[in-house]
Amino acid sequence: MPDSGGLESVEASQRPDSQVRVFALPPRDGATPTSVVDGFLEALTSDDPSYAMARKYLTPQAAKGWKPGRKTVVLADAPSARPVGRQNDGDEGQLFELSGQQVATVDQQQAYQPESGQYDANLHLSLVKTAKGNQWRIDSLPTGVVLGESDFQRIYQSVNKYYYAVDSVSEEQAPQKQLVADPVFVRQWTDPLTETVKEVLAGPTRWLDRGVRTAFPTGAGLKDGVQSLAPDDANKLTVPLNKHAEAVTPTKCKEMAAQLLFSLRDLSSSSVNEVELKRADGRYMCALSESEADALVAPRRSAALDDQYFLDGKGRLVRMPGNSSSDRDPERVQGPLGEGEQPLRSVAVSRDQERAAVVSSDGRSLYVASFVSSASLGDALVRSHAVGAKDGLSTPSWDGRGDLWVADRDPRNPRLLVFGQGLGDKMRQVSVEGLADSVRIEAVKMSADGARAALLVREKGTTSLRIGRVERQSDGDGGIDYSVADLRVAAPEMEDVTAVSWAGGSRLVVVGREAGELQQMRYVQSDGSTPTGQALPGLTRVSEIAASEDDRLPLLAHSDDGIVRLPSGAAWQSVLKDGTAPVYPG
Template structure:
């Protein structure tokens, strides 16, 4: 009796388990499982009984995972399609919201269907791991076929579609470091590498360095490694914890180039938390006196110059340059009323100032010591934009005209204060519309500009004959950023943007346009008029009533640092 009862209970349990594994019609559930180590979870495949629309949607969800050549996404394909799919052809980043629909005309075969993926492209990732912004609608058709009662994708174009959130989850941001050929200092180049397997990150990062700068920095930065450079052996971890990188075919290297190469590798590998690099050339240390290198050994190699903590923020209001907080006028002619100043900029060390002064119905540029006498530059026009300095403080730029015929003046100032004027070739910028504002990055190899009310970036290309041009221009987030009135560099890889819009007055944008984050606008009175930023400093903006500061914090709101300044223009050095 007991034995028969036990057999009945076992049979019922088996029956219940079998029924649970055969659900009815349901959508794809991209499940996640717990894994060991530091690799992210891998999405599961499609649920049995999935319909064509949900199958294709699940495929896009799963395509974010790069593990095993997009192995999770291949589970949504027929065996033939999985074998033929070229996932290395391209990677398109989609906005979060996308549709899977049946096109107007579809197959009459009950076991075959066409599904259209319809969404908005944010941009694409190239073979170098660089993001190329290119907003546009996307429509891609795939064919699905029912085999053994289950729908699977049978035909699809080459390449991968990934939602922005899945891309950010599965790819790691890495700044590759290359060299400004004019200053012989390192500059950052924003890249994205697959996050898994984590053990492959050092090798991928080294390969990225060997391929050179991205298209965004073409001709503005270079690698001091010759194109023939190869890895002599695989990148490995030494027993003592150092990462071993052994190069070959590097040619003859003088000491200066060797030290720049060391800076490129150590600064880049520090991005993926490699603390110590054993950099070799044909088995021998790259630097004979320093076999193992850390970030401290190359700390002075970077081109970016941040203002010192003791250099105050300033504001131009009431025709005077004043210090923040408090609003006391600075010493010298910039603050004593000798000129009617509309905007200004100081060098990164704060010792020299360039000021735009109103003079009747025109404006002119003045330069000199921040607390001393100012001299007029032979440069004037109906309007001049807020000046912007190079990191060395030897050159200042300003936009003349601010319309379709705008030009960018370049004024060099030597150590004795002698000035010379020239122009920057900005034809690629003005081809997109009226140029009204422009800011040099703190490493001096990039610009951010306001063109036709939108945000545009470009690279500073300096020719051997002394000509300077802005190339490789890119319009960032045109659908999100309109009515832009001001921009500044928060860091080499991020920008702060203010607009005249009340729904998104302040935004943070990556320098390649991949990410955009709204900054809370609490306490601000749009439309805003100006913005300034610097690393490790609060944001400063000007609204209708004065100057406001934002550094996040518990209140997550803006704090007024100077009131009764409706014409205020804040500035950090640079």
């Protein structure tokens, strides 16, 4: 450190990413079996896309047969390896036991599935002849890869790939198509843009497959020899496809391009604003810009969805623009719901903001009323026969197709109901696969695409969050039969869930608590994974939560402090002390 001389300004270097990367090392000559096992497990945590260094710890035959992409087992901590001796009396090798507490599994389609329990597997080593003498190498190992949760979160990132919702109406009746998010995991350091394109071409995951369709023909993929894709200086991505994708119409080609464009739009490292598809011989197929894609696909949100709604202290439905300051007074909506003639418990505003569904204060009656000043409340769409104050009808929910959903929590006749286009004469009871008679649905929140339902399910004294796939089939008489299938747990670490709201294509915000802990609020993915780096500040005794599909808009909550909201980068702000039932349209 000099103690004299002049001062000179130096520009600090800008590091694009300070995240730690791990580079694997090959096995040392003469390494012990323990060192070989430790080195192999360390190599699994590297950013090597082909696991070339990890294969050096295997015998040639084991390296040839090992398929690391077939499955990834995620443990709470790094796997523990313990030598357990020889496999049998005649064995000259060494057996190791891998163990840990399992958190999840990522399958060959890169789909995440929570899976708790004890993990146990074996590694076997034997001596092999090499140019440098006999060396210990692994000759038998479990399928796929095993990682600790922290390494998994460092190596992988969740991305949404998009497919078209299977609709009950024809293409002519629905010129704008609904896109459904299908979350998968890709490696962060292994060209995530190209990997995302490959995942879209591979088709939807098994869980979502029956509820969506892809515009890509069977067998469509990247042109042979194409290993990497990158946008040009104008942020246009050119995607050369193989021969299976050549015989498509211009309309179908644009649908294909829209799937890629929306999937890449959700990729944080992508700046693509136009996609061009080409045939294997280099000929032009079609191109699609962001504005053209928005015109083709039904919007996931609009400026109108900025408005925030809740009930004031007199039971009247009021609203505030989403970009207004917290000190602005809310204004009553037009029509009977703004007059306060009927005491209300909960509300759901339709996505076109022309009407709302409300539940009476006793929880027994469901109404739909227009936001027209001359409109009347009319007759109830349905009545519950529940007696208890905590029973009766749940908060209703509108999906993006205009259907209205509500759960009847009558202990003697629990059921899930849907009203086609919010009309009483189109009421259907929804069958929910896999729920026992003793299980009750406490709440239902529909995704904007209408393809998935978030259910709060109460069983054996606890309430958990389940995500189900919505299936619609014609009943043969011009109507539609609805069912919710393949329920999966979305917040497995929470013992009791209080409230939930969709907060994007595959993200939800959940209020609940883990075993022995206080209430907390967090984001979760619909596949059960937890997004990293999205912590939420605490709030006391939250009973209701609402989020917009636009993450720039604040969260809304009903707590001990009344209606509060959380703008981006700020603390919770009070909106209305005696308000209840905060909602965004949907």
